[in-house]
Amino acid sequence: MTTCKDLAPVISALTERYGWTCRPVPNRSDVLELGTGRVWPDSEPLRILVRVDEENNVFASDGGVTMLRLRDGGFDADDSLLPSLWNLALEEYGLSEVDDRLYVEAEMQLAADAVNHLADAMLAIDGLRLVAVPKQARGRALSDEVEDYLRTVNAVVKVRRKPTIRFPGGLVVRPTLSIDTVDRRQVLVQTGARTSRGQAYDHVFTTFGLVHGAEVPMDHRLAVLSGSVQSWQQSRIWALAQFTYVGFWDHRETLRDFFAGPSRSQDRILVPEGIEIPLIT
Structure with a gap:
């Protein structure tokens, strides 16, 4: 289990300099969520997920939200230009990627700078939305x-x-x-x-x-x-x-x-009558 106390040196540095916050992620005992004090261009808070391994190394990830925002903004993985820009950005900022998730890893004493660098990079890479297909030229979200x-x-x-x-x-x-x-x-x-x-x-x-x-x-x-x-x-x-x-x-x-009120179904999976979803065993 990872707690914010495990990140005390990192949180102390980031809170003092940048106003970061830390809290556990519900139902994920090994993951913490860091509030970076930054916001995306649409004013949504920018957060980072962090865990600490047994050797006290820190792993920080964007949880895939950077790529999700690009896709929502019209980023097309089938367009050869945009993935090339994505890869160049990762190289420029020294980030690693797994399944569209950006991440950095660092020893505890270096983690504050590494995690702060990840937050800066996420905002910068989000700028690729500017070269995505204009909203009026694509289907509605x-x-x-x-x-x-x-x-x-x-x-x-x-x-x-x-x-x-x-x-x-x-x-x-x-x-x-x-x-x-x-x-x-x-x-x-x-x-x-x-x-x-x-x-x-x-x-x-x-x-x-x-x-x-x-x-x-x-x-x-x-x-x-x-x-x-x-x-x-x-x-x-x-x-x-x-x-x-x-x-x-x-x-x-x-x-x-x-939304109809008292008559709404108690089944949490909302499907028309006649459609059944097999239980997962």
């Missing part, structure tokens, strides 16, 4: 379509986009949407990007893992994934359902039912 759809649902009385939700203990999340209905206030909705199923799953899982730790009522959480239930790995669906209701854009009528 799933988040836009879900927002428009939910605004037509009779039970929905208020929709807030990218709200900053603060919980006791300093936890801050920024889901895709916050929804008020006739009988519920602040239902948190997180959509998954269409461009990468793996990144979409990780982003939704991280969001609701944090929300779960804040003890938000289960019927105040909703993940909306692209496609149909059949197009997703069953293990991922069931993993998400431990933390949130899970809906699918191709079955959007179930989203309307979810």
